[in-house]
Amino acid sequence: MASIFRTIADLWSLVVGLGITGKEFCKPGVTVHYPRAEVTPEAAASFRGPIELIGLDKDPAKPKCIACMLCVSACPSNCITVTRAPTPKPTPEELKAMAEAEARGEKPKKPAPPKAPGTWAYDFSLCSLCGSCVEACPVDSIGFSHDIYMVGTKREDFVFDQLARLARKAAARKPEPKPAAKAAPEAATAPAAPVAAPSEPGTATPASEA
Amino acid sequence: MHSTETLRSHGPACPAASADGGCADDQIAGDGYTCHFEQGARPESLILNMGPQHPSTHGVLRVLLELDGEYIVRAEPVLGYLHRMHEKMAEVKTPAQFMPNMGRVDYLHALAWNWAYVGAVEKLAGIEIPERAEYLRVITCELNRISSHLLWWGAYLLDLGAFTPIMYAFDDREMLLDLLQLMTGSRLTYSSFRFGGVYTDASPAFVQGVRQFVPHLRSRLPMYTALVTENIILRRRIEEVGVIPQDMVARYGASGPVARGSGIAYDVRRAEPYSVYDRFDYEIPLRHEECSMARYMVRMAEIEQSLRIIEQAVESLPDGEHMHPKAPKPSFKLPAGESYFAVEGARGKIGVWIASDGGKTPYRVKLRAPGFSNLALFAECARGTLLADAVAILGSLDMVIPEIDR
Amino acid sequence: MNATISFDSVLHVVLALVGVAVFVGLNGLLLVYAERKVAGFIQRRPGPYEVGPQGILQAVADALKLIGKQLVRPDRADPLLFWMAPVLAFFPVLLLFLPIPFSPLLTGWDVNLGLLLILAFAGFNVLALLLAGWGSNNKYGLLGAARAVAQSVAYEIPLLLAVLAIAFQEGTLSLSAIVGGQGGMPWQWNIAVQPLAFLIFFVSALGETNRAPFDLPEAESELTAGFHTEYSGMGFGMFFLAEYANMIVACSVCTVLFLGGWKGPFLDGAWWFLAKVYGLLLSMMWFRWTYPRVRFDQLLNLNWRWLLPLGVLNLLATAFVMKL
Numbered sequence: 028m029a030s031i032f033r034t035i036a037d038l039w040s041l042v043v044g045l046g047i048t049g050k051e052f053c054k055p056g057v058t059v060h061y062p063r064a065e066v067t068p069e070a071a072a073s074f075r076g077p078i079e080l081i082g083l084d085k086d087p088a089k090p091k092c093i094a095c096m097l098c099v100s101a102c103p104s105n106c107i108t109v110t111r112a113p114t115p116k117p118t119p120e121e122l123k124a125m126a127e128a129e130a131r132g133e134k135p136k137k138p139a140p141p142k143a144p145g146t147w148a149y150d151f152s153l154c155s156l157c158g159s160c161v162e163a164c165p166v167d168s169i170g171f172s173h174d175i176y177m178v179g180t181k182r183e184d185f186v187f188d189q190l191a192r193l194a195r196k197a198a199a200r201k202p203e204p205k206p207a208a209k210a211a212p213e214a215a216t217a218p219a220a221p222v223a224a225p226s227e228p229g230t231a232t233p234a235s236e237a
Numbered sequence: 238m239h240s241t242e243t244l245r246s247h248g249p250a251c252p253a254a255s256a257d258g259g260c261a262d263d264q265i266a267g268d269g270y271t272c273h274f275e276q277g278a279r280p281e282s283l284i285l286n287m288g289p290q291h292p293s294t295h296g297v298l299r300v301l302l303e304l305d306g307e308y309i310v311r312a313e314p315v316l317g318y319l320h321r322m323h324e325k326m327a328e329v330k331t332p333a334q335f336m337p338n339m340g341r342v343d344y345l346h347a348l349a350w351n352w353a354y355v356g357a358v359e360k361l362a363g364i365e366i367p368e369r370a371e372y373l374r375v376i377t378c379e380l381n382r383i384s385s386h387l388l389w390w391g392a393y394l395l396d397l398g399a400f401t402p403i404m405y406a407f408d409d410r411e412m413l414l415d416l417l418q419l420m421t422g423s424r425l426t427y428s429s430f431r432f433g434g435v436y437t438d439a440s441p442a443f444v445q446g447v448r449q450f451v452p453h454l455r456s457r458l459p460m461y462t463a464l465v466t467e468n469i470i471l472r473r474r475i476e477e478v479g480v481i482p483q484d485m486v487a488r489y490g491a492s493g494p495v496a497r498g499s500g501i502a503y504d505v506r507r508a509e510p511y512s513v514y515d516r517f518d519y520e521i522p523l524r525h526e527e528c529s530m531a532r533y534m535v536r537m538a539e540i541e542q543s544l545r546i547i548e549q550a551v552e553s554l555p556d557g558e559h560m561h562p563k564a565p566k567p568s569f570k571l572p573a574g575e576s577y578f579a580v581e582g583a584r585g586k587i588g589v590w591i592a593s594d595g596g597k598t599p600y601r602v603k604l605r606a607p608g609f610s611n612l613a614l615f616a617e618c619a620r621g622t623l624l625a626d627a628v629a630i631l632g633s634l635d636m637v638i639p640e641i642d643r
Numbered sequence: 644m645n646a647t648i649s650f651d652s653v654l655h656v657v658l659a660l661v662g663v664a665v666f667v668g669l670n671g672l673l674l675v676y677a678e679r680k681v682a683g684f685i686q687r688r689p690g691p692y693e694v695g696p697q698g699i700l701q702a703v704a705d706a707l708k709l710i711g712k713q714l715v716r717p718d719r720a721d722p723l724l725f726w727m728a729p730v731l732a733f734f735p736v737l738l739l740f741l742p743i744p745f746s747p748l749l750t751g752w753d754v755n756l757g758l759l760l761i762l763a764f765a766g767f768n769v770l771a772l773l774l775a776g777w778g779s780n781n782k783y784g785l786l787g788a789a790r791a792v793a794q795s796v797a798y799e800i801p802l803l804l805a806v807l808a809i810a811f812q813e814g815t816l817s818l819s820a821i822v823g824g825q826g827g828m829p830w831q832w833n834i835a836v837q838p839l840a841f842l843i844f845f846v847s848a849l850g851e852t853n854r855a856p857f858d859l860p861e862a863e864s865e866l867t868a869g870f871h872t873e874y875s876g877m878g879f880g881m882f883f884l885a886e887y888a889n890m891i892v893a894c895s896v897c898t899v900l901f902l903g904g905w906k907g908p909f910l911d912g913a914w915w916f917l918a919k920v921y922g923l924l925l926s927m928m929w930f931r932w933t934y935p936r937v938r939f940d941q942l943l944n945l946n947w948r949w950l951l952p953l954g955v956l957n958l959l960a961t962a963f964v965m966k967l
Binding site for chain 3: 283285394397398399400401405408464465468470471473474623624625626
Binding site: 034037038040041043044047048051057070073074075097100101102103104155156157158159162163171 | 330333334335336337338341401405408411415418419422423424426428429431436460463464465467468469470472566567568
């Protein structure tokens, strides 16, 4: 008998539940209704997005990278491929100096390979955003971007040429218009365009790239 | 267990085998597991396969069931659908390179796995960490524990047929994820602990956010109680369902809320203290009813206790560095030796054992997943229960299959 | 009504059937949309939004999709049973609307045995579920069908008892007469006199129509999709429509029996009827998105140990009061 009364008393919880969902029904939605609304850049500012190179203070279009390959060996997923820039041909003065050194019997001083990258490829489809490369870089040349609306139509779109990307971003940030040759031809300049012109590797572009 | 013969080729013991090893039965006889399972079946029972594609098995879990009407006569979980060879990867990656893996083992409480691994390495290599880093680890790990429990709660109710609580849980979880994003940069698979500290320091925005979040979640918990916990339908579904007596817990080595819901007061934070947990005032929720409701209540209470820990940690957060100045570079090598470190994860006791021979990569890394032991007792616990109860029991064990399979 | 069959009455019934088909079709679309919107707002999200302004064409798009899908039958599924089940689930429901008085003028077929007609044809649903589960040649389907049949058969009895209580009270089985016996104001409706019968009826209606918290036959999280696991495309569409049509029937009968039908405080008419029906439908949806599912044995327990005795007691009490 007591259990019958207890059961009937417990039925009140059903009414309470209805009250709660009824109240929630009248409250506004809490979702970010993409694409009518987007996560604000402030909210995404702390997010570890795909890595990007950080430019020199004097020349933002060139990276601080010294091609030491520490990031390549730190990466657990082998996403980064860096090659040194090719050694420049010796200038006439250096050739003369080399010839003089040979004549004296010393070893000629060959021009050293520059401490800069020639190519800097980053496969975002393998990256786990762990930050080992950012940590490993001795000159702080790698940082996280905050692109969360990255779009591409093929896997190749996510292999980024980071040097080109850096140049593009530097050009976009500069106040005076840079010559078009500096900016990569596949740049999507309209911020609303979510997808860049296709069929070029590394063309996955964030929707709000500015 | 099973002979490889039976599994591969429906060997001679299989009742449906024909002379050439194929299937003589014109009905689809199933794979080796099913054949082996069917051998012990009674003639009038129904063999049903729950999974690996199933909405409530929380991942790719397959449970072979022998049903007598709606009652489960025998149950056998089949694992391995999500085995990704993490332990093998640890043998070919340097210790620093293996960090991201730990977030993927159990993505719901990634920071606990991070901590277990980092703790094992630090113990082996004798690396110190600054006090501020200890506090930051505690805060972020407890925040992650809350987010794991919130997701468990929502998903459990989804299995039981209530479609809204998961949305409310995710609403609160979003705030948590935003906070953890401020601190670690990631939202789910964090790999933000490093050998010697944590990757980034806590910004003032983070501390402020945590201070605002704790009372907010506290104010939401009564709504969860009123909507769900006291709901008579839910209570009838999970009370007295899935009784796991203490000796079963001990035999299978279950830990976490599964053990604490059966009256065994084992929490790694108290039993094998690590880090600065002994400085905080918190309780270990304990229940003695041994049913799914007990485990449910333990987890809900753990959310509140985690909030307490976070509050105290944020108030007493010391200044200092977040990374020890003598912390090793990513390319460091482990000294030869072994170490073991255990933490209390949302699912139970997480353990990482590292054996190194002094080379660039460890010799062996063993990951002890709490879910594996917790799932093992399902076969025994589910005997004699209804099929609908099996779902309730699986949900109350809070399993994340990637952790079980690694 | 007299028993002679004249051309006029036949034409009336045929027109009514066409009208009912249109009504059910439109309402199906409306209810699907409303359910998803209600679910969305309860869960603090927008619900359907893209297809059409505010997503109102979502149901149309879903219907077109279902119609366009290939009709697949599993290899060893019995073709006759398999294809008969959705048809049997949907078409008899149209007949159920005939005796229901939408307004004094809008009644399909005003028989004096209207209630009996409804209760009789409602049994077709059980048969359809059974054929679907058995004909699918699928273990999950079979389990779902067995559950569905047990549930439907069980919940018909308290339904009947609640209806009988009203029938005793009014002394007629004709739905228009039952509406006539009620007044316009809420305290003049039958619910004020028979609240327990209303409760029993509503809960049994939830059980009959397989709506949450009694939606075990389609319990996705336990049995994939229960009796309609093997159906895709229009087969599934028919079951889906049939469920909503059954809901509308149950709410309409509930309105007529307990909430005064088309009568209102002022300006009687079909709008009051529709308003009350939609109110009940919205509360059915509200229940669905609030409560977890009841376990199967608890479902049957609820029926045999609570609703049935209460229904009998209610009936006895009604009879007693009527005698006095």
